[in-house]
Amino acid sequence: MEEEEEKKGESASSDGARPWQSYHTVYTNAKAGMEGVDKEKVQRVVYEMSKGSKYFENEERKEAFIRQKIERMRARSAKLTAAELAHYQTVADKRILELEATRDLSKVWLHVDMDAFYAAVETLSDPSLKGRPMAVGGMSMISTANYEARRFGVRAAMPGFIARKLCPELVFVPVDFEKYTYYSGLTRKVFQRYDPNFIAASLDEAYLDITEVCKERGVSAGEVAEELRNTVFGETGLTCSAGVAANRLLAKIGGIGKVTEHILTDVFGISTCEEMLQKGGYLCSLFSRSSADFFLSVGLGIGGTDPPQMRLRKSISNERTFQATDNEALLYQKLDELAELLSSDMQKEGLHGRTLTLKLKTSSFEVRTRALTLQNYISSRDDIYKHASKLLKAELPISLRLIGLRVSQFKEDKVGAPSDPTQKTLLSFMSADASGNFIKGQSSLGSETSNTLSMNDLGDDISVETHEMIDSESENPLVQNDASDPTRSCTWIEFAGKTEGMHEHVNDSTMDKTDAFIEKSDPKSHQLENPNGRGQDSSLPHTSETSSCLNQKDNDHYLLQGETSSRHEEQVLWINDYECSLCGIELPSSFVEERQEHADFHLAERLQKEESGMDSRTLIAGKRYHSLAYLRLVSGRHRSRLKAKINTRSASHCLRTDIFR
DNA sequence: GGAGTAAGGGCTG
DNA sequence: AAAGCCAGCCCTTACTCC
Incomplete structure (x- = not known):
């Protein structure tokens, strides 16, 4: 079926008779309990229920993007000369030998997967559901479907309204995570008896190293698997499947999903492990080392024999979907709720992080993320909200259907x-x-x-x-804290009135972003360079206070005291009370905080250069602290860097860090 | 030029 | 009318430092 689809998938419009065949979903892939499903019918119903929706349009955009990717890979593949191919085949063969040498057959792994877990738990608590097609979830999304429902093509991750179309008598049961967590705990108690260090992949999946159990008791892996399944059933009333293999990969081959499968079959004609090895040369030439290694390992059936690693959490996040809205007050309210929730989750685990990521899904299903890395670690609702709302502000106006927040880069003491x-x-x-x-x-x-x-x-x-x-809050007495909480944020850029059109580029290709900005900014920088230009007229009010303040920088007094930035702002002149004399960014006077941040940024830039000494040689003594004079003297290279920095939204306002460079 | 870092996007389970 | 939530990892691009 896939092959047929691929051919038709070339052009969505070429198969008008059966347009659903070019609409790729995961709903017809093999899944337990779905043997004998009328895949053609499922495909058609899903298509009919989807077409014309915003979701569908977005899927088509993504599909087109994947097709482009495939085309690019095909072109690169076709361009490979015989010599190159031979070279990469050698590389692949060598790699295959190396990987083969790491094959470890000494371990026996068991992959346990609870059958239709959520649905089975719900049936336990309400036996009347037994034998009826049932799904856990709602009209918008289904988490799990029982086997009776799967026969109709209903499955996890399918919207409920489509599922009901496939199976009108489908019973919906709302999700109840507490219940699933409780039952999951019961199953884990059983797993623990076989492998105290078992790896829980999710509430309903686990990997067990049963090497020792088999050895000690002189039983086969199959016997252990059978015994474990019986024990789990006896203690929970739930059934599970168990796969035995010498490694976790074979116990359950994962990691290749819809897109990768599409690429492998379409570009390389690979659909089996054997083919993966045969075409290793192509894989090594077109993929990164790690990706090629992964594919070759899959081909060899190698992977996942290492002892379970203690995994430390790397991020914590939450996200909520809601009725799409462009009401800014509502969006900020949602953001506040998420900040509160996230903060509470973080505090439960004692986490403090310094990278905050805002995730947005527009009403047309386009996903964007915007991140900023702070100097300080945060966990409070107020801090999260404060920084998140700056990120959100930069995207307005916008119509959203989902907002998410993630914090990462944790402080390690946890x-x-x-x-x-x-x-x-x-x-x-x-x-x-x-x-x-x-x-x-x-x-x-x-x-x-x-x-x-x-x-x-x-x-x-x-x-x-x-x-x-090595954080700013370490107890090293040599590292002092700055109370001003400078952030690496670029929120002020939104006021520049120069970002229009940038967002459209953001998701296409990062290369567009810099170009777009620099192009728009250049006229301003020319003005600065031009001695007769506006920049010249706006020489800085160089007050004695500022001067003495800045001249203290050598003993760090100025910075380490966490001086507020009101003084710094005097370094930047706001032409016509809205335009920065240094870079042309426009900021109305009402944006007091943003202006201060902006001024901080210029100050940091200047001091950074001072410290590095890179450009100080070119400075004229006595004018070192005159921003404009300074800026005119720094290299053009630096100015473009600065602009790029602004544009890539990593403009550094971090006084403390930069001064130490 | 290479390593490290940050940001943004995407895939997978 | 209606397409989730969470976490980890990978890739690419851009920039900085050495």
């Missing part, structure tokens, strides 16, 4: 890593380079270094890959 290791690292860093480069070391404030840390404190010897944060 995992029980004592503060000492952080200190030690910083100190060892210092001692490793005691030649005054400590200042440089501090430029990595807030940056991550990967480190392997023995987690003895957690009561086991597992060596865990973790991230060590």
Whole structure:
């Protein structure tokens, strides 16, 4: 069926007789309990129920994008010369041998998957559901369908209204996570008896290393699997399936979904593991090393024999879908609710993060994310809301159907890593380079270094890959805090009136963004360069206060006290009371905070250059702190960097960090 | 030029 | 009328530092 679809999928309009065949969904893929389903009918119904909707239009856009990707890969594949291909085939063969050498047959893995878990739990609590087609979820989305419903083509991740069309007598039961968590706990108690370190992939899936059990009891893996299934049933009343293999990949081959399958079959004609190996040369030439390795491993059936790693949470998020709206008050209200929820979740786990990501889904199903990395760690609702609303503000006006918030880059003390290791690292860093480069070391404030840390404190010897944060709140007395909470934010750019048209580019290709901005900004920079231009007229009011303030920078007094930015603003002149004399950004006077941030940014830029000494050689003594004079003297290269920086929304307002460079 | 970092997008389960 | 939520990982691009 796939092959037939692929051919027709070339052009959505070419198959007018059966247009549904070019609408790719995952709803007809193989899934337990779906044997014998009339796939053609499902495909048609899904198409009929979908066509014309905004969701459908977005799917078509995505589909077109994938087709382009496939075309590009095909073109690259076709361009490969015989010599190149031979080379990459050698690379692939070598890699296959290397991977083969890592094959570990000493382990016995069991992949346990609860059958239609949510639906089965619901049937336990309401036996009248037994034997009737039933789905857990609602009209908009189904989480799980029981086997009776699957026979109609109803399945997880399918909208309820489509499911009901496929199966009019379908019974809907609302989701009840507490119930599923409880039953999941019961199953896990059983798993634990076979492997205390089993890996829970989700509420209803787990990987168990049963090597030891098999050895100790002298039983086969199949016997253990059978016994485990019976025990689970006995203790929960739920059934499960179990797959046995020498590694987790074989116990359950995952990682290749709709899109990847599409690409593999369409570009390379790969649909089996064997073909994956045969066409290894193509895979190695067109994919990254890690991707090619993954595909070759899948072809070889290698992977996932390593002991379970202690996984540290890397992010925490929430998102809510609602009736699409462009009502800004409503959107901010939703954002506030999410901030509160997220903050509460974070506090439950004692998490503090410094990267905040806002996720948006427009009413036309386009997904955007906007992120900012802060100098300080946050977890409070107010902080989350404050920064998130800046990100949202930059996108207005907009009609949304979903808002999400995510916090990542956590402070490490949560995992029980004592503060000492952080200190030690910083100190060892210092001692490793005691030649005054400590200042440089501090430029990595807030940056991550990967480190392997023995987690003895957690009561086991597992060596865990973790991230060590050298943060601004570390207890190192040499690292002082700035109370002004400078952020890496670009919210002010939205007021520039120069971003129109940028958002349209954002999702196409990142390359467009810089060009678009620089093009629009250049006239302004020319004005600055032109001694007769407007920039010249707007020389700075260089007050004695400002001067003395800035001249104190050498002893860090100025910065480390967390001076508010009201003084900095005097460095920037607002032409006609709205246009920045330095870069032309437009900011009405009512945007007090944004103006201060903007001024901070210019100050940081200037001081950064001062510290680096890169451009100071070109400065005229006595004029070092005159912004305009300074800006005229710095290289054009730097100006374009600055503009790019502004445009890529990573404009740094971080005084403290930058000054240490 | 390479490594590291950040941001944005996407795929997968 | 109506297409979820969450987390991890990968890729690409841009930029900075060495």
